[in-house]
Amino acid sequence: MKVISVQLCCIVFLSLTIVRAQPKKYSIHTVAFYNFENLFDTTDDVNTNDDEWTPKGAQHWTIEKYEQKLKNLSTVLSEIGMPDNSNAPVLIGGAEIENRAVLEDLIKQPKLLPFDYGIIHFDSPDKRGIDVALLYQTKYFKPTVYSNIPLRIYHNKVTLKEEEPQQDDDIEIKMADNHRVFTRDQLLITGFLEGEELHIIVNHWPSRSGGEKASSIFREAAGNLNRRIIDSLQKINPSAKVITMGDLNDSPTNKSVKTVLGAKAKKSEVGEFGVFNPFAAMLDKGLGTIAFRDSWDIFDQIIITESLLKADFSTFNFWKAGIFNKSFLVQRSGQYKGYPLRHSLTEVGFSDHFPVYIYLIREVK
Template structure:
């Protein structure tokens, strides 16, 4: 494997305790970042984006929009340092209005040289916010991608019972209308498969339903999102039992919630992960009091990257999980006021970054 002087292909050196000797490894950073309200300044008549216009509540001007792009590009360019001087090879994002804002983002001076590609679909979310994937074209070659809808409904049980009582055409039409009205429109789950330097991987980018209406009342929707994730992973593993799958996103739940622990089945410790199971390195961070988002002075980790068992096997002749992190540099933190210590988000007086810290993992492979 060759190393070219001016290409962003890096090596890390560290000691493996198993062999008590120093080895050389190639490294890639895989990241996720909730961009928080990455809207352009135009009013989209099909979505509820009026707030993010020059005359809206946020007084969202071109100047503020471009400052937001500059801020986000600075963060993205640094995620994963110092272990990896390269920007993330792959980064999932959420709260993205459209493809256009991503095209503007990757043209920012701090990102332009990385030649990022974009995978994005418009979702049915009423605010018009979507998930997407950015990837360095040099290293990752997508072969397929699709947006998989999360179909969830209010009063679903009542609808089913009504359907059982009568089966005539008139009632069926009525039920279809009722289901449409009761659907909770949320973000699709974005599935991408491709080759990372010749090795096939799959990525699911998520932004699970919010806690609107309360955590308990809305938990069923996030549990449905977890089950859909598990179904996608199962399908990939049926095709390839050794499929390397990453599911990443703002899950609006912590590593300890049922949506993650039960529906998706993520384990906190590698030794507990069964064959075809999933490992969540962010649960241990949660137990240590770390967080990606703060609410009422309490921290939680809604932003997670969860991986399949195939990525934690002790075989570094292929790309494997090394370690995970939360990117919480000091410049991303509010330094004064009521929300001192929280992630530095946008306000009327300042264009911030996001109300979430980004998360990342490293993939490493032994150099020969």
């Protein structure tokens, strides 16, 4: 009897050990950002500067080229995050979008249609008529509140106007001649990802037109506005999970990102209410999302609040990040060999940027 009892105890112990050793299962979602690079339709809009992107314009932008552009973009978007995640991104931030209609055409593409994407988009005051937007899989993400928050900046002034209390989240840079630089709004969305509240900010910060140094004040103003939006969300809920993403037209090491927004390169450096930039380490490794004069940089970034860095995966938290730079997105020959394969007069490419992405994971009980 004793022998049987010992054997039974061993069997029970081994069974429990095997059960405990079973690998944990996780729900995984990809969150992506992509600069679509001049996603224009072929119609001349009198309210925007889109003449170049018409059949008679400089780009000879025909319906055939437009349809190929949509096909190319849909191929990219459907594959971001693979092979770690077989599902397309649940959230996609986009930039350089002419209007809502082009997004409606995009999500109807055969490679995206099965994912049933919804659209959040506002027209911005950008002088070229390009906007930011968010695509979301309606099965997983339920938006509740969203708004476009304007960045009001004025040429040649180097100080922020902060003397009077702000009535909204605008940041203003003023000058005597009151010459406004029209740029993209920052798109703020709050919603629930499989029941968990999440805040997303989609950005396309002011360009480097006129030179990096001369234009840096404008991107610093954008970083200031971004930081204030995050602060306001954290004031309402100290545990707010915020993802800010976009083409920032600056590197992770530039003042607008590193100092004004306060994005840290290492998780260990992120304090309470702080933000983490996983793309800073990639830049150190020589990786990039955009190339210029044979030099790589990372303008496209996804930055997250400290609340998404918890080791406890009972709720959705950050796992890892990446740059989607598959070979079919790369120029294979010519002067720009190795660069992102962008549009030219002889070829409808993808974009002059590579997309970026992060994974959010949650343990499945």
